[in-house]
Amino acid sequence: MATTSCDVAIVGAGLGGCFLALLLRRRGQRVVVIEQGPSIPSAGADFLKPPGLRVLARHGLAELVERHGLRRDLIRYYHDGEPIRECRFPDGGFLIRPYRELVELIYACCAMEGVEFCFDAAIERVEREGDRIELLTLSDGSRLRADVVVGADGTKSAIRRALDIDQVAMPYDRLLMRVATVPLSASVAQLNRLYFSSGGWLAYLYPLDRDQARVFVGLPPEQDDAVFGGGGASLVDLLRGFVTDSTDAFGSLPAAAWHPIRVSSLRVGAYHKGNAALLGSAAFACHPMTGMGMSYTLYDAEILADVISAAGGDQALLDKLLQARYEPRRQAHRQLIDYGDALATTFHDRRAYLRAFRADLHIYGDEAAPRTTPALQPI
Numbered sequence: 001m002a003t004t005s006c007d008v009a010i011v012g013a014g015l016g017g018c019f020l021a022l023l024l025r026r027r028g029q030r031v032v033v034i035e036q037g038p039s040i041p042s043a044g045a046d047f048l049k050p051p052g053l054r055v056l057a058r059h060g061l062a063e064l065v066e067r068h069g070l071r072r073d074l075i076r077y078y079h080d081g082e083p084i085r086e087c088r089f090p091d092g093g094f095l096i097r098p099y100r101e102l103v104e105l106i107y108a109c110c111a112m113e114g115v116e117f118c119f120d121a122a123i124e125r126v127e128r129e130g131d132r133i134e135l136l137t138l139s140d141g142s143r144l145r146a147d148v149v150v151g152a153d154g155t156k157s158a159i160r161r162a163l164d165i166d167q168v169a170m171p172y173d174r175l176l177m178r179v180a181t182v183p184l185s186a187s188v189a190q191l192n193r194l195y196f197s198s199g200g201w202l203a204y205l206y207p208l209d210r211d212q213a214r215v216f217v218g219l220p221p222e223q224d225d226a227v228f229g230g231g232g233a234s235l236v237d238l239l240r241g242f243v244t245d246s247t248d249a250f251g252s253l254p255a256a257a258w259h260p261i262r263v264s265s266l267r268v269g270a271y272h273k274g275n276a277a278l279l280g281s282a283a284f285a286c287h288p289m290t291g292m293g294m295s296y297t298l299y300d301a302e303i304l305a306d307v308i309s310a311a312g313g314d315q316a317l318l319d320k321l322l323q324a325r326y327e328p329r330r331q332a333h334r335q336l337i338d339y340g341d342a343l344a345t346t347f348h349d350r351r352a353y354l355r356a357f358r359a360d361l362h363i364y365g366d367e368a369a370p371r372t373t374p375a376l377q378p379i
């Protein structure tokens with residue numbers, strides 16, 4: 001089969017891969033995105049927090065993603081049924097938009113601007129010469145040579161493996177998560193509510209659009225079979241013990257399709273090697289309770305686009321710039337991962353959770369937060 005070449009090969013057409021492809025294409029780079037699935041991925045986040053919205057705004061995409069999206073500015077937290085605190089997001093709050101819709105919009109911009117996508121094309125083989133990736137062989141046998149390779153291929157990244165970069169993945173095994181999409185009820189339309197119980201359960205209910213709501217349930221893994229595996233325990237009865245102001249949603253829960261979600265944190269030893277770099281979930285993963293994974297990924301893609309364009313194919317300069325501008329992101333990610341760990345391990349304990357909660361990270365991420373960052377507000 002023929003060997004083609006490009007300036008930048010991006011493996012993975014999720015949010016990170018598509019956004020980076022768009023930024024690079026706009027700077028005149030020839031970009032090829034390789035995606036193992038038949039289309040862009042559907043599983044992912046729903047919340048885009050203010051830092052991510054600001055990144056998109058810098059590239060003229062804010063209006064596009066906000067059209068048909070839902071803006072919210074308040075989350076109310078409960079413990080064992082009692083409201084304990086609220087977190088208010090200033091300046092228009094955050095955006096709720098299903099992951100696939102968000103990525104699809106960016107993908108459409110990429111397609112219009114001439115990014116080439118190869119779907120159903122997993123990476124079969126990665127050939128290296130020293131630290132440098134020389135050739136990618138795809139599952140259809142075609143081969144691609146690129147000056148720069150970006151692994152935006154998720155937590156199990158084939159590019160990270162090919163680069164022999166160390167990784168430590170820690171499953172959050174005390175909290176099994178399930179998610180369902182159900183009809184919207186009045187209480188969910190009114191407010192995002194996140195409930196915790198001292199028995200190690202959580203339930204998060206929020207609107208997706210004008211008709212549908214998303215419900216996340218987290219529970220100790222040993223109870224999953226009894227509740228979701230036909231073991232006879234009633235989900236609604238168990239939720240009644242700690243979900244108080246969203247009971248109008250209960251009617252739709254028993255018949256809903258509850259999908260399990262595996263959640264792990266991921267730390268890796270380096271973000272680049274030779275002519276290759278890692279982006280998004282290939283580089284770091286934190287607990288979804290932080291709600292910041294996409295915002296950090298978008299910001300990281302901005303840095304990568306700057307660095308790759310500035311290097312202009314010069315390998316030594318690329319390495320220097322990645323070291324100076326991209327590797328320091330590991331510190332911000334580490335802080336976010338630690339924060340996610342703190343939330344995931346304390347949520348059952350009201351006092352410990354409130355002590356661990358950081359409104360600055362929740363609202364602003366690692367952007368410089370104003371001195372007057374609102375703490376969790378008493379109700």
Ligand SMILES: Cc1cc2nc3c(=O)[nH]c(=O)nc-3n(C[C@H](O)[C@H](O)[C@H](O)COP(=O)(O)OP(=O)(O)OC[C@H]3O[C@@H](n4cnc5c(N)ncnc54)[C@H](O)[C@@H]3O)c2cc1C
Pocket residue numbers: 011012013014015016017034035036037040041043044045046047048049121122123152153154155156157158261262263279280281282288291292293294295297
């Ligand atoms: C349950 C859950 C909820 C979350 N909620 C939020 C939230 O509310 N807000 C937020 O900001 N963040 C959230 N996150 C994090 C957010 O989803 C990630 O930060 C973001 O999706 C990262 O995008 P990505 O492009 O790196 O990865 P992905 O979207 O995972 O894309 C990776 C792509 O690479 C492809 N791929 C993998 N291997 C190969 C291969 N060998 N060859 C070719 N293609 C390959 C995959 O098919 C996939 O399309 C959540 C995460 C989870 C798990």
